[in-house]
Amino acid sequence: MPIRGTVGPMDAVDTAQQAGESVRVDSWIWSVRLTKTRSLAATACRGGHVRVxxxxVKPAHPIRVGDEIRLFHAGRERVVKVRRIIRKRVGAPVAAECYLDNSPPPPPREAVAPAGIRDRGAGRPTKRDRREMERLRGPKGLR
Structure with a gap:
């Protein structure tokens, strides 16, 4: 039996769900932990990296249950279908119940590793190693 006056993490989910309302897309993306901060979610929307x-869409676009959201963030595309509307950030297990993840699998780690990564314990790079790493990375002004 809950203590009177306390609000649990599921209360934020159930309140929005019962009203059948919508919520801003940037707020929802942040609430379900697809981005680290709400401002990162809004920036992704403004940059055209979020599709509903x-x-x-713009950051204030309303989303509802059943919408498909495509987010390109951190070099990876996330495709999620909204199952529940939440307004506040909740714990990771609760947040995972709010969407159905249809994202493609992440690329293998070998394909993602940036050029010039040295083996652990290989010691300090020599002048030759440093020049080779710079050659792989490209000109300094273009990085």
Missing amino acids: NGDR
Whole structure:
């Protein structure tokens, strides 16, 4: 039996769900922990990295249950379908119940490793190693 006056993590989920309302896409993306901060979510929306049902959206675009959200963030595309609407950030297990993840599997780690990564314990790079790493990374002004 809950103590009177306390609000649990599921209360934020159930309140929004009962009203059948919508919520801002940037707020929802942050609430379900797809981005680290809400400002990162809003920036991704403004940059055209968020699509709702195939359309690029602004941060204030309302989303509802059943919408498909595509988010390109941190070099990876996330495709999620909204199962629940939440307004506040909740714990990771609760947040995972709010969407259905249809994202493609992440690429293998070998394909993601940046050029110039040295083996652990290989010691300090020599002048030759440093020049080779710079050659792989490209000109300094373009990085």
